[in-house]
Amino acid sequence: MKGRLVLTWLLIVGVAAASVKSDYYSDSVPHEPKREKETHLHFFIHDIITGKNPTALKVAQANLTGIDTNPTGPTPFGSTFVVDDPLTTGPDPTSEVIGNAQGAYVSSSQGKDVVLVLYLDFGFTTGKFNGSSISVFSRNPITEPERELAVVGGRGKFRMARGFAKLKTYSVNPTLGNAVVEYHVTVLHY
Incomplete structure (x- = not known):
C-alpha cells in the first residue's frame, strides 16, 4: 500500500512539474483575411494560323468521311x-507586346457557327504583372460579335483568380483564319 501511495505521489508531482505548452501554433495566426482585389485588363491577341510565322498551329484533325465538316475552312x-x-x-x-497567350483550342461545332473550346494561359512579361498569368477555359462562339470566357485561375499576382473576359473580334480574315481579338478582362484575386 505504501508503495502505491509513493507511486501516486510521484506521478502527481511529475505531472504538475512538467511544463505544458498550450499555445496553438500556426503560420497564419493571428489570422487576418486578405482583401480580394479587382483588376481590369485590356489587351489584344493576334491569332495567326497562316503565313511565314504562324502563332497557332493545327496539330490534329478528324478524318471523317461522309460528314460535311467544312474541311476547306480554316478551323x-x-x-x-x-x-x-x-x-x-x-x-x-507592331503594338507593344505585353505577354503571350499559350494553350490550345479545339473546333467543336458541327453547325455553321464556328465554336472553339479553348484553354489559354495569358502570361504577362512586362509591367506590374510581369511573371503573373491568368487562365481561361471556356466555349468561344467566334462568329458572335461579342462573347464571354471564364477566368478559372491564375498565378503570381493573380493567385486564386476568378472572373471573366469579354471578347470582341477586332479583325478577321475568314479565308485565312487570321484574327485580332480585343479582350476586356475582369479578375478577382488576392
Whole structure:
C-alpha cells in the first residue's frame, strides 16, 4: 500500500512539474483575411494560323468521311490547334507586346457557327504583372460579335483568380483564319 501511495505521489508531482505548452501554433495566426482585389485588363491577341510565322498551329484533325465538316475552312470540326499568340496593347501587330497567350483550342461545332473550346494561359512579361498569368477555359462562339470566357485561375499576382473576359473580334480574315481579338478582362484575386 505504501508503495502505491509513493507511486501516486510521484506521478502527481511529475505531472504538475512538467511544463505544458498550450499555445496553438500556426503560420497564419493571428489570422487576418486578405482583401480580394479587382483588376481590369485590356489587351489584344493576334491569332495567326497562316503565313511565314504562324502563332497557332493545327496539330490534329478528324478524318471523317461522309460528314460535311467544312474541311476547306480554316478551323474544320475536330481540328485541334496549339497556340502561342502575342498579347499587345493595341490592335496593330507592331503594338507593344505585353505577354503571350499559350494553350490550345479545339473546333467543336458541327453547325455553321464556328465554336472553339479553348484553354489559354495569358502570361504577362512586362509591367506590374510581369511573371503573373491568368487562365481561361471556356466555349468561344467566334462568329458572335461579342462573347464571354471564364477566368478559372491564375498565378503570381493573380493567385486564386476568378472572373471573366469579354471578347470582341477586332479583325478577321475568314479565308485565312487570321484574327485580332480585343479582350476586356475582369479578375478577382488576392
